[in-house]
Amino acid sequence: MFKTIISIIIWPIWSIAFLFGTIIYSLSITLFPSHKVHKLAQIIARTCMLFGGQWFKVEGLKPDKNKGPYLYLINHQSLFDAFMIVGGIPHYFTGVGAIEQFSYPVWGYLVKKYGVIPLIRQELGSAITSLEKLENVIKNGTSAMIAPEGTRSLDGKLGNFKKGPFHVAKNTGVTIIPVGLKGAYQAKNKKDWRIKPSLLTTVFGKPITKAEYENMSIEALSNKVKVEIEKMVNQK
Numbered sequence: 236m237f238k239t240i241i242s243i244i245i246w247p248i249w250s251i252a253f254l255f256g257t258i259i260y261s262l263s264i265t266l267f268p269s270h271k272v273h274k275l276a277q278i279i280a281r282t283c284m285l286f287g288g289q290w291f292k293v294e295g296l297k298p299d300k301n302k303g304p305y306l307y308l309i310n311h312q313s314l315f316d317a318f319m320i321v322g323g324i325p326h327y328f329t330g331v332g333a334i335e336q337f338s339y340p341v342w343g344y345l346v347k348k349y350g351v352i353p354l355i356r357q358e359l360g361s362a363i364t365s366l367e368k369l370e371n372v373i374k375n376g377t378s379a380m381i382a383p384e385g386t387r388s389l390d391g392k393l394g395n396f397k398k399g400p401f402h403v404a405k406n407t408g409v410t411i412i413p414v415g416l417k418g419a420y421q422a423k424n425k426k427d428w429r430i431k432p433s434l435l436t437t438v439f440g441k442p443i444t445k446a447e448y449e450n451m452s453i454e455a456l457s458n459k460v461k462v463e464i465e466k467m468v469n470q471k
Contacts, residue, residue, distance in 0.1 A: 242429035245288045249430070252286035257341050264348045270327035270377075276349070280322035284315060288432035289422055293323045295439030295467075298412055300326040304378040305442070306409045308400055310393050310464050311382035313419035315435055320380055320414065323437030328378035331365050333386075366399050373407045380414075383457070391420035393465055396457045404448065404456065411448070413440035413460050415467025438467040 256279035263272045284291045298305050307328065309320060334353040337343040352372075354365040369379050381403070383396035404411055415438040422433040440463045448456045 238429050238431055241288070241432065245430045249283065249287040253283050256283055257345060260345065269348065269350050273327040276321050280318040284318050284322065284435060287315070288430055289315065289435045291319065291322055291435045293437050297325050297439055298442065304373050304376055304409055305412045306373065306400070306404055307378065307380040307412045307414050308460050309380060309382050309414045310416055310468055311384045311387050312391060312416060313387065313423045315419045315422055316416055319416050319419060319435050319437045326378065328380050329372055330380040331369055362399060366403055370403055370407050373409050383460070387425045388420060389425060391424065393461060393468065396461055398453050398457065401453045401456045405453065408445040410445065411443040411460060413463040413467065414438065415440065415464050417468055440467055
């Protein structure tokens with residue numbers, strides 16, 4: 236009952252903060268490209284988490300933008316994930332996202348303007364094309380983010396990883412940054428409409444360079460990244 240009452244209070248407050256942030260960001264990206272207003276995106280993301288009843292912090296060493304680009308690989312648990320990753324990464328990055336979210340009111344407009352590449356998960360050809368576009372973006376010097384699970388966890392546990400992100404790494408030689416998102420499932424999971432005030436933590440893992448993985452198989456690299464993310468998510 237308490238969680239229900241808190242959620243009824245938080246949802247309208249969060250919605251107002253999100254709408255206000257959306258208006259500010261939308262006006263900004265009509266004047267400047269996304270990579271020029273990343274600091275603003277960070278502020279908005281952190282503000283939305285705060286008004287959503289969440290305290291946010293970052294752990295681990297933040298990657299140096301000048302040594303990138305990077306491929307950030309994250310676990311996927313909650314609607315707060317996007318805010319946690321934007322709020323944590325200190326520089327602009329892009330990624331791929333399920334095409335369904337591009338049709339969502341407000342959010343769809345934002346992800347499109349931000350530069351996210353749409354992906355149809357059920358169509359192999361479309362998925363390959365989207366990942367090829369992402370590879371070109373990385374080769375041109377822009378960092379990217381992918382959730383190897385492909386969709387949000389239904390039980391809070393790390394799901395099976397898809398091979399696509401690791402083919403991207405192999406084809407580009409990009410430095411991989413495992414990222415563990417902690418607390419998001421407890422705050423708002425896919426099966427429950429309610430929000431629980433929590434501590435959200437974005438944890439940056441040790442970079443995995445091309446030299447470390449170039450002789451590894453896709454399966455071995457996937458397992459290595461999964462183990463690293465599991466360690467970060469489960470650490471107290």
